Amino acid sequence: MIKYLLLQQFKETTRSPLFQKKVGANIAISLLILYFAVNLMALGFFIDILIIKKFPYESPILVFNGFIIYYLMIDLLMRFMLQSSPVLSIEPYLHLPIKKSKIINFLLSKSVFSFFNILPFLIFVPFAIKAISLQYSTFAVMIWLASILFVIMGNSLATFYLKKQIVDNPRIVMIFGLVLGIVSLLDYYNVILLTSYSSAIFQSILGHNYLIVLPAIFVGALYYLNYRFLHNNTYLQEISTKKQGKPLTKVNLPILEKMEEVGQLIALELRLIWRNKRPRSAVLLSLIILIYGPIFYPQKVYIESFGILIFVGIMLTGMPIVQYGGLLFSWNSGFFDSLLTNNISIEKYMKSKFYLLITFSFIIFILTTPFVYFGIEILYINLATFLFNIGTTSYLMIIVGMSKPKRIDLSRKASFNYEGVSAANFLVFIPLLLIPQAIMAPFYIFGNEYTGLAILAAIGLAGLLSNTFWLKLLAKKMLYRKYEIADGFRIS
Amino acid sequence: MIEARDLIKVYGDVTAVYIPHIKIEKGESFGLVGNNGAGKTTLFRLILDLIRPEGGFVMSGEHYVMQNDDWKKYTGSYLDEGFLIDFLTPEEYFEFIGNVHGLTDGDLADFYAEFDEFFDGEILGKEKLIRELSKGNQKKIGIAAALMQKPEVLVLDEPFASLDPTTQIRLKNLLGKLRDDKEITMLISSHDLNHVTEVCERIVILEKGLIVHDLKTSGDTLRKLEEYFRR
Structure with a gap:
């Protein structure tokens, strides 16, 4: 036996x-x-x-x-x-x-x-x-x-x-x-x-x-x-392990009600994060990465290296996007059919995801502002990397999230749970860290870092302002791929 | 109202569904029966544009379901738990579904009043998440949410399974009333031959993805069905 x-x-x-x-x-x-x-x-x-x-x-x-x-x-x-x-x-x-x-x-x-x-x-x-x-x-x-x-x-x-x-x-x-x-x-x-x-x-x-x-x-x-x-x-x-029945939190954000359908979808996603361990810890992990600040900034070697500071900036404001965005659609795997059959436009669905990602990044950016204590250039660098992240990394993660996402059981534990994680979730760090450095490289060499920083910020801003165009494009891609994605999410 | 032509869905080397032509008229109550693997759920998923057919098309009203989203505005559906958002309370879920269909708070209140009996005090005001409810109660929520927006087309996959006897009877009465009003096109699959013959005017038997019988419900339909499935 x-x-x-x-x-x-x-x-x-x-x-x-x-x-x-x-x-x-x-x-x-x-x-x-x-x-x-x-x-x-x-x-x-x-x-x-x-x-x-x-x-x-x-x-x-x-x-x-x-x-x-x-x-x-x-x-x-x-x-x-x-x-x-x-x-x-x-x-x-x-x-x-x-x-x-x-x-x-x-x-x-x-x-x-x-x-x-x-x-x-x-x-x-x-x-x-x-x-x-x-x-x-x-x-x-x-x-x-x-x-x-x-x-x-x-x-x-x-x-x-x-x-x-x-x-x-x-x-x-x-x-x-x-x-x-x-x-x-x-x-x-x-x-x-x-x-x-x-x-x-x-x-x-x-x-x-x-x-x-x-x-x-x-x-x-x-x-x-x-x-x-x-x-x-x-x-x-x-x-079985005793669980405390905790009272349900009901928070209504008036701003989301004003945003109508997109707001509804964001409110749904916020509830998803709040009530399920795994997405919650994915979001909280991007707060933990704030420790990078006190680790890197006080050290003279690092604070004098523009490259390191860009790296830290990209990691700080990019982490929330990468952490949550890596499984952007997998989070909804349990009710994806519901999103497809109800009167929800895919474009607005994409928009809600985008707003969510850039809001996370924005919150982290605000939390990094006290690091200005270590030098004003840190504020500039974090602002530039923040703009770059919301204008490019956010779209990148929507694309990663759409590439063969897997089903996730939201009710399961958060730690050591790799359900739904694919190689793309790790590989995405390569472009995330290399591209900004590649853009900055000529300016490191010729010693005009602030121009490079301005270009980084400008690229991000351009990406952000043209979001309607990109999101439409991504919605089209989603419209084509939805069958495959929904199929991967179903149990039977 | 719903029309499919040359519809093919293949999984590997198995043809899950092949339907040369079928037309379901407006106001018709259409029942689908068949053993496991006959392709009932696959057909419903094709009608709801949840899977991509290898060939053919489905039309809802004037439009191809694959090319136009308008049918979502008048179609209510519940196939399985994938249609529920299980970390919400039932109220939050109804509110969300109501909102995406443009229902007002007043409409929602009317809906709760209308379904009060159907819910049988098990669903509302419990402060529980949908995932903490029993299978039967989850199904009640799914069916109610599908009916909430007063759809013109209703698609339900095995709605009677896992419901308690009282709710089965109530659901049967509810669907019977909708059938008699002739304003809603119903597509219902079931393993329960009794229920489906009582509710539907037309019954189609599916076997290995093919339509083998297309019957108009009459006095001896149930006998015919039982004979067919006895083999």
């Missing part, structure tokens, strides 16, 4: 959208994953040097063992936000004559094979090989890694249990983060001795290998706790 369950689990994974993709998107996503993996491994490999630099009089292994507790706490926090509950996947088995204990054991052991459980070993293994194996036997190193594996699995099971007990609420994560901050401060000023305990525990495991039973018992206890809970509550309603 377990054989069937495992086989079906394997099928579920390999048939998920992430694996069903075209080669292009897979390469792009794999490169991204590889990039982060290499970064983590490098961190693990060089962390002993970093520790020696920071704490020259202490043993790097001792310090590292002390910080494991922090890794675990951050891991727990991340899991709480990102780890999805696998409960629903057992629904089709519950009514079949399969022993309950089997289903539960399957459910729990399956959570071992999670992305989060592999991640830490990218750091821990290089460190173990490079630093620990110098002082301890290979056996001790293996035991140490095993103990790490146990506590990581413990974290996974703890998250599983806690998520069932506590209402899934972003505030919990914030409170947890706050507690983590306070604890670290107390630890830093030696009010509590968290790091010392942590290093004591893992240090003793290295010295007295039989102590591995402690983390093993820890995992076993958590496993039993989960098992008992699930055994007593195998009703889907009880074990």
Whole structure:
């Protein structure tokens, strides 16, 4: 029986959208994953040097063992936000004559094979090989890694249990983060001795290998706790993650009512963003990119390089367009047929999308204005790149959005969800970043950057002012392609 | 009102629909029956210009549906959940659909009053999103939204499936009244032979994309249909 369950689990994974993709998107996503993996491994490999630099009089292994507790706490926090509950996947088995204990054991052991459980070993293994194996036997190193594996699995099971007990609420994560901050401060000023305990525990495991039973018992206890809970509550309603029924927000923008049909469509799209996790996080991500400002601007090397500042400007005001626009029509995949059969003109539909994109970019531009503190040229550059983005990138993203868009299930989670993402979503960054630099290149060389900036702004402005023409053209393209697009969006 | 000629839709090497000619008169109530894969939904999608035919055309009134959007103003349709916007509340959805068809607030109030019985207290004022409702209630919303703009052409794909018995009877009465008024052209597909013979004056049997029977409903239509599907 377990054989069937495992086989079906394997099928579920390999048939998920992430694996069903075209080669292009897979390469792009794999490169991204590889990039982060290499970064983590490098961190693990060089962390002993970093520790020696920071704490020259202490043993790097001792310090590292002390910080494991922090890794675990951050891991727990991340899991709480990102780890999805696998409960629903057992629904089709519950009514079949399969022993309950089997289903539960399957459910729990399956959570071992999670992305989060592999991640830490990218750091821990290089460190173990490079630093620990110098002082301890290979056996001790293996035991140490095993103990790490146990506590990581413990974290996974703890998250599983806690998520069932506590209402899934972003505030919990914030409170947890706050507690983590306070604890670290107390630890830093030696009010509590968290790091010392942590290093004591893992240090003793290295010295007295039989102590591995402690983390093993820890995992076993958590496993039993989960098992008992699930055994007593195998009703889907009880074990699926609790959701808080939040009151519906109803915001009416008078300006949208004045815009009639286009306004209606924009209002619809705003509700879509507000009420669905994935589009919401796509929009919020473009706010996070504002961090580029405080990272780049205070550094003298960067602030003196026009090229870098253009790059930052294009990224800041272009990100909202690219983030949301990459899946511009996929967002509507669930009700595309409704848009096609009702009395909605495609031209106005396009217009609503365009207005939405340039409004996002405008909001980000307004938010970047305080960066003028770092120099007036930043304001000019961001204004020029903003105009360039709304006058060109917006159309580019409408075209990208129209090229074989895929269905997206809006009700699904936002993190690690690549449903609907294609290679074009990554490739679009190439023209986005290169074209403005190509336009600017002659002016960098001959030292007349502000003329280049004016040209960039003029191109954007021209694109913006001629929007009726471009949108008509794009609407025509859409009219021709709508069958293919609608077909890609349908389930049956 | 609706006319198709030489209409072909092919998926891979399977001909999903091939209709040399069919004409549905204004005010006619047209029923479509056929087993799974017969091409009922495909035909409706072709009529609603949702898929591109490999050949032939569909006309609604004076216009080709592929070339002119005017038919959208007088056509109400509900085929599947793809016609619902599931992150809206029912009220928000009706408001949106009403708005794109140019309905006033007064029209909307009239609509709610008219469909109060049909909704049976399950739809309005619940503060729930459409995606949180049951399949049956979702279907009620879709059918009501299709009828909301007082269409001249109504296209419904299996409207009776997944409705509760009371709502099935109410829908049957509602469609029967619309048929008798003779002002609306109805295209309805169904797996329920009883319902479809009660509601429609003309019934077409589709098999593997072809029209195999075109019957005028009479006393023994139901018997004929049952005989055909018994095989």
